[in-house]
Amino acid sequence: MSANPTRLSPVDLVLLGLSPLRTRPLRAVLSALGISIGIATLVVVTGIPASSRAALMEEFAALGTNLLRAEAAPGAHDEPASLPPDSVAMAARIGPAEQVSAVANTHAVVRRSDRVAESETSGLTVLATRLNLLGTINGHVRTGTFLTEATERFPAVVLGDVAATRLGVTAPDTQVRINDTWFTVIGVLDPLPLAPEVERSALVGWEAARQLGFDERPTVLYLRVQEAAIDDVRAVLPPTVHPQQPSQVRVSRPSDALTAKRLTENTFSALMLGLAGVALIVGGIGVANTMVISVLERKREIGLRRALGANRGHIRTQFLTESVVLCLLGGVAGVLLGLLGTAGYAVAHGWPAVVPTGTVLAGLGAAVVTGVVAGVYPAVRASRLTPTEALAAP
Structure with missing residues (x-):
């Protein structure tokens, strides 16, 4: 009689994903910092032009076009x-x-x-x-x-x-x-x-x-x-x-000239979006490096779990979830930093603070994608460890 394969519940996956924060909080924070910077930059470089456009529309409403x-x-x-x-x-x-x-x-x-x-x-x-x-x-x-x-x-x-x-x-x-x-x-x-x-x-x-x-x-x-x-x-x-x-x-x-002036002031948005992408890549590399080191440090844990019945899919899911959760937390922190930065800049210039909802969702989505990409290799490497190899590791 064959045994049914065990499955990890969503709650178990989340708890496993949060384990680096409990065991190595400083490393987790530093790893997520690059993701936070990238997402914050993404939010700021889209929020500030949106706030500027909103102020321009209010100005036009008062001045007339x-x-x-x-x-x-x-x-x-x-x-x-x-x-x-x-x-x-x-x-x-x-x-x-x-x-x-x-x-x-x-x-x-x-x-x-x-x-x-x-x-x-x-x-x-x-x-x-x-x-x-x-x-x-x-x-x-x-x-x-x-x-x-x-x-x-x-x-x-x-x-x-x-x-x-x-x-x-x-x-x-x-x-x-x-x-x-x-x-x-x-x-x-x-x-x-x-x-x-x-x-x-x-x-x-x-x-x-x-x-x-x-x-x-x-x-x-x-x-x-x-x-x-x-x-x-x-x-x-x-x-x-x-x-x-x-x-x-x-x-x-004259309103056309004013619009062109505002558009000229926002010509660096593309450059800043490029910098946000670079920050995300650097952050993703940092997370991948952290996860690879985590695999090396936790070989005994992996071996013990395999000996107790965890299959390769469980191990892959565990490390992939850790990577995604780490990047997602960095993404949430980055969104909050971006919102604060945009609001501060808008208030300083007397503009309404506007951040497109799509930007926030795109930021969080980019964090999740970065987590998946950064976690694939460490997760596959961890799943390939046999119980005997993992338990025999020094």
């Missing part, structure tokens, strides 16, 4: 770039256009005081500004107020965020020098991601700019249009605002 920017290109003989004086009114006639505003480069120079050299411009421009500019580009005043119908006629100026920093202006009621005229700062703007040129500018009223020799020809138009018609408006905008020379009008979508 239906903004178009029409800019005058320099002429063939390098004459100053500008649009016709009636270009704002012409753009407003486009049906899907909801808001139209404009700025114009006055070619004036702004300085902190009259003691600053005339050649020192700090890289800032002085823009004549329509009163509806902030509403069109969805900007906000950080301190003070924006230009109004009353103040646009007087020497009042609103500074962009970068301009205020470079001029050393932190609060309104400060005076700056524009050409030979003193202007009073009445407001400072918040950052404008979709209009960085405004951040680097001093904004004066359309009427007050005439004192600076302004010819009332806009250089940049901003349009808020219906989202569904944005491509159509983009196509007809150049001939509409500059019928004589439409080729001198460049139309862009």
